[in-house]
Amino acid sequence: MNIDEWMERLAAGTALEETEQVSSRLKSKIYSSLILALEEGGPLLPLPETKKTGRALCVFEQLVEILPAPDAVQSLQYCKVCHAKALGERIENAPIYWSGCPYCEFQNR
Amino acid sequence: MPETNSLAADLLLAEAMLARDRKAAAEFVQRFSGPLAGYVRSRLQPRWEDVDDIVQDTFLTALRSINNYRGEAPMRAWILGIARHKVEEHYRERLRHSVVPEETADTELMEDPGLDALLDRTSAEERTASILRALPEHYRVVLLWRYWEQRSAAEMAAVTGKTVKGVERLLARAREEFGARWRGKQKEAAA
Numbered sequence: 001m002n003i004d005e006w007m008e009r010l011a012a013g014t015a016l017e018e019t020e021q022v023s024s025r026l027k028s029k030i031y032s033s034l035i036l037a038l039e040e041g042g043p044l045l046p047l048p049e050t051k052k053t054g055r056a057l058c059v060f061e062q063l064v065e066i067l068p069a070p071d072a073v074q075s076l077q078y079c080k081v082c083h084a085k086a087l088g089e090r091i092e093n094a095p096i097y098w099s100g101c102p103y104c105e106f107q108n109r
Numbered sequence: 110m111p112e113t114n115s116l117a118a119d120l121l122l123a124e125a126m127l128a129r130d131r132k133a134a135a136e137f138v139q140r141f142s143g144p145l146a147g148y149v150r151s152r153l154q155p156r157w158e159d160v161d162d163i164v165q166d167t168f169l170t171a172l173r174s175i176n177n178y179r180g181e182a183p184m185r186a187w188i189l190g191i192a193r194h195k196v197e198e199h200y201r202e203r204l205r206h207s208v209v210p211e212e213t214a215d216t217e218l219m220e221d222p223g224l225d226a227l228l229d230r231t232s233a234e235e236r237t238a239s240i241l242r243a244l245p246e247h248y249r250v251v252l253l254w255r256y257w258e259q260r261s262a263a264e265m266a267a268v269t270g271k272t273v274k275g276v277e278r279l280l281a282r283a284r285e286e287f288g289a290r291w292r293g294k295q296k297e298a299a300a
Contacts, residue, residue, distance in 0.1 A: 003284045011256035014234045018150035020143035027142050030168050034134045045130040055132035102135035
């Protein structure tokens with residue numbers, strides 16, 4: 001067979017698969033950039049609404065969620081001032097262990 | 110999970126993202142960062158330094174076009190389609206400034222790789238990957254684009270601003286180099 005056909009057969013039979021492992025730092029950075037992009041479009045879904053969907057809140061978000069605060073307060077992204085974000089973006093397998101915190105859930109432990 | 114349930118779950122996730130649910134964004138990253146990184150790594154090897162940027166850029170593009178996701182296909186396939194465009198943009202940039210070789214003969218015949226009969230498909234895959242990684246970048250890119258992404262020379266020419274003949278000559282040189290290295294490794298293995 002000519003080399004063009006040969007290459008076609010070779011490519012069809014070899015997927016060149018690579019590991020799907022992703023560093024927790026990259027996941028953290030992507031998440032932070034997605035949140036920034038979401039905020040550009042308007043306020044985030046208020047925490048009580050997020051809770052209703054069944055997705056877990058972290059301990060700090062739970063504190064805010066039970067406050068009789070307006071949507072403007074419930075829509076703020078509190079991760080911006082949290083050490084978990086700072087550590088998650090900079091340290092692989094960062095020593096952070098909060099339940100319901102995305103930066104903790106991104107750790108490959 | 111049955112496919113219809115899975116599609117419904119994907120659609121719910123898209124709707125939650127449209128509602129700007131922060132936790133849905135976290136689920137989006139957790140579910141798709143692995144498959145995306147695996148695909149991009151396989152197509153950029155060995156330029157690992159560009160992988161993270163392309164993966165991140167894919168997520169941002171997916172978020173901005175999430176309203177186009179209709180739940181008709183798995184979200185994984187949808188986001189991998191976006192990644193494919195990003196990889197092709199990368200290829201286009203890499204090839205745009207490469208020099209097109211002069212006339213070249215591409216008449217060489219190769220033995221059927223016989224992949225169906227190979228006992229160890231993994232070793233064929235490793236050999237292919239190692240040859241691709243060692244090739245000059247413009248050869249590697251043009252081969253990956255043509256054979257693994259299945260784009261024609263005409264399509265590659267259209268987006269890189271080169272002539273079809275020029276891309277065909279580049280492909281011929283790349284195939285020739287790949288074939289020579291493949292035979293070299295075959296001899297090594299037989300010795």
